[in-house]
Amino acid sequence: xxxQEIGIxxxxxxxxxxxxxxxxxxxxxxxxxxxxIDIIALKEGMLVFVEVKTRAADYLVAPQEAVNKQKQKFIxxxxxxxxxxxxxxxxxxxxxxxxxxxxxxxxxxxxxENAYYPTVRSF
Numbered sequence: 001x002x003x004q005e006i007g008i009x010x011x012x013x014x015x016x017x018x019x020x021x022x023x024x025x026x027x028x029x030x031x032x033x034x035x036x037i038d039i040i041a042l043k044e045g046m047l048v049f050v051e052v053k054t055r056a057a058d059y060l061v062a063p064q065e066a067v068n069k070q071k072q073k074f075i076x077x078x079x080x081x082x083x084x085x086x087x088x089x090x091x092x093x094x095x096x097x098x099x100x101x102x103x104x105x106x107x108x109x110x111x112x113e114n115a116y117y118p119t120v121r122s123f
Contacts, residue, residue, distance in 0.1 A: 011039065017097065049082075051071070053099070057100040096112045
């Protein structure tokens with residue numbers, strides 16, 4: 001599988017996971033200029049911006065480690081852009097979903113709420 005195919009596999013698994021857990025998917029692969037948010041969802045009045053990281057199950061570094069300070073800054077800027085553009089008033093948070101696969105088969109999905117930044121407020 002190519003990296004792009006693995007990324008799509010992980011994002012689909014993450015979206016399925018969120019839907020099964022009561023989230024409504026508002027956007028996938030939302031772009032603000034050169035910035036992208038993998039999934040934007042809504043649950044119980046909370047606007048959730050999700051970064052999905054997919055790795056092989058035997059990968060040495062945890063997937064969430066790839067969400068470094070620079071990536072966090074990009075996602076925060078994109079989330080603020082989405083909130084302003086769509087005039088959203090809900091409270092918002094920034095999550096990470098990690099997906100592990102083995103030979104293209106999903107072996108785990110882990111949802112980390114408020115993963116790397118305190119709850120943000122809409123403008």
